[in-house]
Amino acid sequence: MALLKILHYPDPRLHTVAQPVERVDDEIRKLAADMAETMYAAPGVGLAATQVDRHIQMILVDVSETHDRLQVFINPQILQADGESVHEEGCLSVPGIYEQVRRAKHIRVRALDLQGQPFELEADGLLAICIQHEIDHLKGKVFVEYLSRLKQERIRHKLRKREREVM
Ligand code: NI
Numbered sequence: 001m002a003l004l005k006i007l008h009y010p011d012p013r014l015h016t017v018a019q020p021v022e023r024v025d026d027e028i029r030k031l032a033a034d035m036a037e038t039m040y041a042a043p044g045v046g047l048a049a050t051q052v053d054r055h056i057q058m059i060l061v062d063v064s065e066t067h068d069r070l071q072v073f074i075n076p077q078i079l080q081a082d083g084e085s086v087h088e089e090g091c092l093s094v095p096g097i098y099e100q101v102r103r104a105k106h107i108r109v110r111a112l113d114l115q116g117q118p119f120e121l122e123a124d125g126l127l128a129i130c131i132q133h134e135i136d137h138l139k140g141k142v143f144v145e146y147l148s149r150l151k152q153e154r155i156r157h158k159l160r161k162r163e164r165e166v167m
Contacts, residue, residue, distance in 0.1 A: 004038045004052040008163065009094045009142050010156050016055045018048075018138040020075050024116035028058065032072050032114055035060050040067055044092045046130045048137030051093050059134035063126045071121075073111035076135055079120070080108040087129050089143050096162075097155050101146050103132045 007014050021028060031054060039047040039060055049058045062070045083105025090098045106124045109131055113119055123131055133143055144155050 001037045002034050003041055004034050006038065006042070006047075006051050006092050007053055009091075009144065009159060011093075013053055014050060014093055014137070014142055015140040016050060017140045018050055018055045018057045020057050021112070024074055024112055024114060028056075028074070029114050032058065032060065036062075036070055039092070042092050043067075045126070046134045047092060048134045050137040050140070057138050059131070059138065061127065061130050061134060063130055072114050073109065073131070073134075074113070074116075076109055076111040076131070076138075078107050078109050078132070078135065080106075081132075082106050083124075085129065087126075089129065089133060091133070091143055093137075093142060094144055094155065094159070097144065097158075099144065099147055099151070101129075101133075101143055103129055107131060109135075 035047050035052060038052065045063045046059065046061045049056050057075045059073050059076060060070060081104035084102060085105040086100050086102045088098050089101045105128065107128045108120060108122050110118065110120045136143065144152050
């Protein structure tokens with residue numbers, strides 16, 4: 001397994017729209033394993049392939065406190081979304097920034113698993129939020145884009161400044 005490099009906002013590659021996975025094969029499973037290692041090492045509760053510069057529709061989520069409930073969604077589709085919840089979100093691609101985002105409270109999602117088998121899942125709470133956040137990445141959307149333009153500008157400024165300091 002290998003740790004992958006996570007793209008940081010405002011890297012324009014984060015706005016790439018991911019393509020569907022045509023065949024769930026060993027290459028996809030290897031990428032999922034590397035993404036899992038990367039997510040747990042960060043540490044984070046979710047990771048989309050987009051964030052590691054692989055523009056295919058695959059996301060990983062583990063919102064458990066024990067970090068042993070990994071769920072992989074390939075070609076995920078939200079079939080149903082209802083209710084409303086506002087929750088503070090962060091993102092491995094936007095380090096150190098936490099902001100309130102409004103999302104659906106309950107969702108029903110369909111996807112393929114790592115054997116290429118379709119499944120459906122109903123989710124609410126943190127899991128529902130996390131799945132919606134990761135699916136947004138596949139559409140090229142970063143959570144800060146739900147915020148006001150002024151806030152987005154401040155966040156870009158802060159992250160650019162921090163990146164310069166690191167170099
Ligand atoms: Ni994210």
